[in-house]
Amino acid sequence: MNVTCQSESGLIGMGRVVGDGVLYFYLQDIIVLPEWRGQGIGRLIIEALLTEAKKIAPEGATHGLMAAHDKEAFYEKFGFEQRPTNRLGAEMTQFIL
Numbered sequence: 001m002n003v004t005c006q007s008e009s010g011l012i013g014m015g016r017v018v019g020d021g022v023l024y025f026y027l028q029d030i031i032v033l034p035e036w037r038g039q040g041i042g043r044l045i046i047e048a049l050l051t052e053a054k055k056i057a058p059e060g061a062t063h064g065l066m067a068a069h070d071k072e073a074f075y076e077k078f079g080f081e082q083r084p085t086n087r088l089g090a091e092m093t094q095f096i097l
Helices: 041-056 072-076
Strands: 002-007 010-019 024-032 062-067 081-083 090-095
Touching (some): 010 041, 072 081
Antiparallel strands (some): 002 010, 081 090
C-alpha cells in the first residue's frame, strides 16, 4: 500500500507499507521533501498508512520500521517502541492487540 502527497508543483512526500499482508507490516520510505517538513505531512502519511494496514491486520500483527538516526521520537508518537541495534538507526515495532 502506498500514500503520496502532492502540491501544485508535484510530489512532496510519500510512504509505503510492505510485508506479508497478514502478520507483518513494515513502513518503508517515509519521505517528505526538506522544504515541506515540519508541516504535518509526514504525520498524515503515517496515519493514512497505519489506518489502512489496521483494517486488514489481525490481532497480534506486527507493524515495524527502521527509523533513521535521530528520528525515533517522531515514530514514538504513533506508538512505536525502540528496539535499539548497532545498525543505522533503530528498529521500531508496534504490536496490534
